[in-house]
Amino acid sequence: xxxxxxxxxxxxxxxxxxxxxxxLHAALIVASLVALFPVAWLVLTxxxxxxxxxxxxxxxxDSPTLANYVQxxxxxxxxxxxxxxxxxxxxxxxxxxxxxxxxxxxVSRFRFPGFRSIMWMLLITQMFPVAILxxxxxxxxxxxxxxxxxxxxxxAYLTSAVPFCAWMMKGYFDTVxxxxxxxGRVDGLTHFGTFWRLILPLSKPGLAVAAFYSFITAWAxxxxxxxxxxxxxxxxxxxxxxxxxxxxxxxxxxxxxxxVLIAAPAALVFLLVQRHLVTxxxxxxxxx
Amino acid sequence: MTAQVADGTAAGTPARGRARDPMRRGRAYSRHWYAxxxxxxxxxxxLVLVGYPLVRGIYLSLTDATEANMGRTIGMNVIPxxxxxxxxxxxxxxxxxxxxxxxxxxxxxxxxxxxxLHYGLGLGLAxxxxxxxxxxxLYRMLLVLPWAVPVFVSAFIWRYLLNGxxxxxxxxxxxxxxxxxxxxxxxxxxxxxxIGVNVWLGxxxxxxxxxxxxxxxxxxxxxxxxxxxxxxxxxxxxxxxxGLRPVSSTVVLLGTIWTFNQFPVIFLVTKGGPGGSSEILxxxxxxxxxxxxxxxxGSAAWGVLILALLxxxxxxxxxxxxxxxxxW
Numbered sequence: 211x212x213x214x215x216x217x218x219x220x221x222x223x224x225x226x227x228x229x230x231x232x233x234l235h236a237a238l239i240v241a242s243l244v245a246l247f248p249v250a251w252l253v254l255t256x257x258x259x260x261x262x263x264x265x266x267x268x269x270x271x272d273s274p275t276l277a278n279y280v281q282x283x284x285x286x287x288x289x290x291x292x293x294x295x296x297x298x299x300x301x302x303x304x305x306x307x308x309x310x311x312x313x314x315x316x317v318s319r320f321r322f323p324g325f326r327s328i329m330w331m332l333l334i335t336q337m338f339p340v341a342i343l344x345x346x347x348x349x350x351x352x353x354x355x356x357x358x359x360x361x362x363x364x365x366a367y368l369t370s371a372v373p374f375c376a377w378m379m380k381g382y383f384d385t386v387x388x389x390x391x392x393x394g395r396v397d398g399l400t401h402f403g404t405f406w407r408l409i410l411p412l413s414k415p416g417l418a419v420a421a422f423y424s425f426i427t428a429w430a431x432x433x434x435x436x437x438x439x440x441x442x443x444x445x446x447x448x449x450x451x452x453x454x455x456x457x458x459x460x461x462x463x464x465x466x467x468x469x470v471l472i473a474a475p476a477a478l479v480f481l482l483v484q485r486h487l488v489t490x491x492x493x494x495x496x497x498x
Numbered sequence: 499m500t501a502q503v504a505d506g507t508a509a510g511t512p513a514r515g516r517a518r519d520p521m522r523r524g525r526a527y528s529r530h531w532y533a534x535x536x537x538x539x540x541x542x543x544x545l546v547l548v549g550y551p552l553v554r555g556i557y558l559s560l561t562d563a564t565e566a567n568m569g570r571t572i573g574m575n576v577i578p579x580x581x582x583x584x585x586x587x588x589x590x591x592x593x594x595x596x597x598x599x600x601x602x603x604x605x606x607x608x609x610x611x612x613x614x615l616h617y618g619l620g621l622g623l624a625x626x627x628x629x630x631x632x633x634x635x636l637y638r639m640l641l642v643l644p645w646a647v648p649v650f651v652s653a654f655i656w657r658y659l660l661n662g663x664x665x666x667x668x669x670x671x672x673x674x675x676x677x678x679x680x681x682x683x684x685x686x687x688x689x690x691x692x693i694g695v696n697v698w699l700g701x702x703x704x705x706x707x708x709x710x711x712x713x714x715x716x717x718x719x720x721x722x723x724x725x726x727x728x729x730x731x732x733x734x735x736x737x738x739x740x741g742l743r744p745v746s747s748t749v750v751l752l753g754t755i756w757t758f759n760q761f762p763v764i765f766l767v768t769k770g771g772p773g774g775s776s777e778i779l780x781x782x783x784x785x786x787x788x789x790x791x792x793x794x795x796g797s798a799a800w801g802v803l804i805l806a807l808l809x810x811x812x813x814x815x816x817x818x819x820x821x822x823x824x825x826w
Contacts, residue, residue, distance in 0.1 A: 231631075238626055242640040244698070248655045249643055251666055255658070309539045316536035323530065328537055335548055337755050337808040343801075345794060346551030369547045372540050374752075401532040430648030432762060448650055462658060469651045480646035481639070 249473070256466035278467035288468060290443060291450035294360070296475075298446060299428040301364045306371045306424030307417055313372070314379025314416075315405050319391065335373040344437050351438065358440045366434045371427040375420040382416030383409065418483040429476050447472050552805075559588055559798035581795070588799035597782070605758065605778040608693065612757045615697045617750060620704025625738075627705070628712045638709075645702035653766035656695045657682070660767075685775035688768045692776050696763045700756075704749060711745030712738070747819050754815075755808060779804050 226234075257274045282288050317328055347366060348357070356362030386409055394404035410417070432448045439445055451468055454461045563581035592598050627638055644652065659665050660681040668678035681691045719737050728736070759780050764770060770777035770785065777785070783800035786793055 234626060234629065234631055238623075238631070238637045238641075241623055242637055245641050245643050245702070248652070248659055248698070249647060251659060252651075252655045309543075312536040313540040316533040320530070320533035322533040324534070324537075328541065331541070331544060333812060334805075334809060335544055336752065337759065337805060337812070338548060338552075343548065343551050343555075345797070346554050347547055350547065350550060365543065365547060368543055373544070376540060402536075405536075426648065430650060432650050432766075448648070451650070451654075465654060466658075469654060473647045473651050476648055477643070477646040480642075 252466050252473075253470055255462065256470045258463070278463045279471070282464055282467045282471065286453075286464070286468075287442060287445070287450060288447075288471070291445050291447045292471070294444060295429060295446040295448075295472075298360055298363055298367070299425050301360070302367045302371060302428035303421050303424045305364065306368055306375055306427075307420050309368065310372045310375030310379050310420050310424075311410065311413070311417060312405070313376040315383050315409060317376070318380045318383035319388070332373040332377045335369065336377075344433060347434075348437055357438055358444050360444070363435060363438055363446075364428070366438065367424075367428045367431060370431075371424040375423055378423075379413070379416055379420055382413055386412055422479060422483045425479055426476060429472075555798040555801055558795050559802050560585060561795050562587070563795040564793050584795075588795055589803065592796075592799055592803060601777060601779050601782050604689070604776070608689075608696075608760075608778055609754055609757045611693050612696050612700065612760075613750060613753045615693070616700040616704045616753055616757075617746070619697065619701045621708050621742075623701070623705045624708040624712055627709055641705060642702045644698055645706075649699065649762045650766060652699055653695070653762055656691075656698075657767055660691055682768055683772050685772055688772060688776045692764050692767055695767055696757065696760060699763065700753065704753065707745055707749045708742060711742045714745075715741035751812065751815055754811070758808060759804070779807075 256278055257276065259275055259277065313328075313332075316322075317325060317332075351357050351362045351366070354362070356365070390408055390412070391404050394408045395401075399407065430448060431446075432452075435446045435449045436452070439449055447468070451465065451472065454465045454468065560583060561581045562584045563579070567580040623641060627634060627641075631637070647655075659667050662668060662678060662680045662683060665681070667681065671678055679687055681687050715737065719741070720733055723733050723737060758778075760778070761780050761784070764776055764778055764781050765784070768776045770781050774782070779800070783797055783804065786797050786800060
């Protein structure tokens with residue numbers, strides 16, 4: 211172990227050759243540009259005049275204007291759709307996190323009859339082609355009177371968000387030492403009390419990822435929302451956006467402006483949780 | 499495997515102490531009661547919204563139900579269903595059709611190409627980000643950006659970027675003297691395009707997962723290897739790859755499932771076109787079900803087939819992992 215300290219010293223930034231540093235940064239910059247460019251182009255297009263997208267030359271700026279945004283926000287049902295989307299996404303996030311955390315904890319800590327079946331169920335549910343489930347779920351929700359109702363949509367989203375989140379939370383809880391549970395039990399907490407008071411506060415990174423995933427699922431889903439929501443006042447953003455794309459001609463000006471408005475909150479939530487993302491996600495993946 | 503310690507009844511020793519002592523048996527039940535209660539909401543919602551449709555779907559796939567002969571209620575009148583049980587006719591019709599094999603072939607190519615590129619690029623970027631490098635967190639945030647954009651928005655962006663006439667990709671190609679490519683209107687380039695779009699979408703997830711995996715590998719292993727004079731390639735081959743195995747096995751399985759069923763990318767970018775050339779099994783099945791007269795039984799049979807393919811794949815994969823010594 212004596213040799214460890216000098217070995218660590220050789221792995222710092224300062225000792226890397228200049229050429230290697232340049233290559234490293236060049237690779238990262240190219241990759242970042244590829245990741246960034248489509249999004250940046252979307253933003254640039256959205257502040258161009260309405261018909262500027264029909265241009266065959268590359269122009270970064272072309273008489274920038276906020277006209278597209280003004281039109282989207284004042285002359286379409288966009289604000290209503292935004293409210294609907296926020297409502298559905300918030301409900302899905304809260305319920306999704308609660309359900310996946312408790313399930314994840316149960317399959318992480320207990321070996322009970324049915325454990326294996328539940329693990330398989332969580333995996334297999336991921337495999338369901340959403341497109342195929344739409345018709346039966348539609349009939350089922352119609353029977354329950356939940357068509358064109360937000361709770362119906364939330365329940366449908368939970369079926370796709372919760373299995374993945376629970377699977378991931380299990381992995382996260384596996385990394386929390388069992389000694390903590392044992393200490394809680396010794397101090398007289400119930401299983402549920404241990405989970406609620408000791409384990410959850412220690413699992414914020416994992417919870418953040420679960421929240422993010424649930425939010426994105428609800429925020430960005432198209433197929434269920436298209437099939438289940440029938441009234442213009444009940445549309446979510448994903449469905450509403452489709453109204454700007456005509457059969458033959460798309461309103462790219464409006465489309466890009468509303469895309470930016472839709473992507474921005476998602477990116478914001480993302481930035482809030484991204485600090486926890488690597489820890490949460492990997493803990494989930496390493497032990498799953 | 500810290501988990502198994504928490505409660506005595508680990509999978510390998512299910513009967514420990516159970517028969518000896520009624521007190522213990524009671525305690526075991528109370529433990530299970532907690533576990534079951536905590537899983538109950540998920541299990542119930544899943545069984546109702548996935549299990550029931552699945553059972554019903556399997557039943558429908560054995561009948562000749564379509565929109566025309568399905569029972570329904572119009573106002574006060576209840577029209578009874580008139581569809582009949584036809585056994586495996588739907589399945590034989592699908593499996594023997596030329597369409598099924600060609601769709602399956604392209605779906606496999608699509609899945610393998612996407613997952614390989616996701617994994618390769620994700621691992622490469624994760625290894626770059628795992629080095630001590632200036633601006634590391636800025637790079638990480640930029641690289642993760644595609645994941646933060648909702649998929650349907652991304653699909654719209656790419657359809658615009660790849661537009662043959664007005665798309666900026668072709669505009670840039672023309673600016674440097676190449677002819678534009680009809681990205682979305684040529685069968686070959688349409689396939690390249692959808693793979694490219696899906697790779698752009700999926701790399702951030704792989705990168706973050708593998709980055710976390712890299713950070714979990716004890717630094718001491720590398721230091722010891724370096725002291726022993728191992729080359730960078732040897733360190734990668736004998737420390738990094740084995741150390742990443744647990745992460746890799748999970749993300750590759752999930753990635754494969756997600757890509758195999760990747761509906762929005764193909765449906766929104768090329769609409770399966772041109773001429774159905776970029777249609778994968780899922781989008782093809784969806785079109786069967788929702789275009790023209792809704793063929794409920796046919797689409798159910800497609801769904802069951804797709805699911806069966808995935809389940810077989812997952813079982814084979816898990817078994818291979820278990821043989822390699824990974825318990826689950």
